[in-house]
Amino acid sequence: MTAAPTPHPGFGAFGKIHREFFDALGPEGWTDVAGYEGVSEKILSGRLDPERRAGAVTRLARWQPGAAVTTTVAHDWCEEVFIVSGSLRIGTAAARDQSTLLPAGTYAVRPAHVVHGPFFSDEGCLLIEFMYYPPTP
Numbered sequence: 590m591t592a593a594p595t596p597h598p599g600f601g602a603f604g605k606i607h608r609e610f611f612d613a614l615g616p617e618g619w620t621d622v623a624g625y626e627g628v629s630e631k632i633l634s635g636r637l638d639p640e641r642r643a644g645a646v647t648r649l650a651r652w653q654p655g656a657a658v659t660t661t662v663a664h665d666w667c668e669e670v671f672i673v674s675g676s677l678r679i680g681t682a683a684a685r686d687q688s689t690l691l692p693a694g695t696y697a698v699r700p701a702h703v704v705h706g707p708f709f710s711d712e713g714c715l716l717i718e719f720m721y722y723p724p725t726p
Contacts (some may be wrong), residue, residue: 603645603721605635613649627656637666637720645721649673652716657682657709668720669698675714682709 594606613633622628628650635646642665652675659681672695680688688709699705701722 600645603635603724604643605645608634619651622650625656625658627653628658635721637722639665642666642722645719648718648720650716650718652677652710652714654711654713655682655709656713657707659707659709661704661706663702663704664720665701666720666722667698667700668718669696671696671717673715673717675710675712677708677710677714677716679706679708681707682711 600607613631618631619629620631622630630651631649633647633649635644637644637646672691672693674693676693677691677695678685678688679691682688693714697705
């Protein structure tokens, strides 16, 4: 059995592991996001510890064409999202004419507990997301 890698002290409370360049878009490491049909994720670094309200994660999220999150959501962590490719829409497919298109290059940053969504993607999209609990002062 291989021991889990030790977080690098240079990342402080975020507890991330030092990794040099690797193929982040490769086929290995993608998993389905529980409760979200057509959405998969690949954790690039870190982890969140909701019990301690600590940690940070960098991940890719891949939405297949037609994927949707039909309800609003809020998290107890901060979140930054950048649409790398494709597009996402705020709203529902049933009310497409009232939805807002978010093309590649769109960015959002939100503190904990901000309600957002619902979302859907006609063409699919790739997001990079940074999720973290702010370090305590």
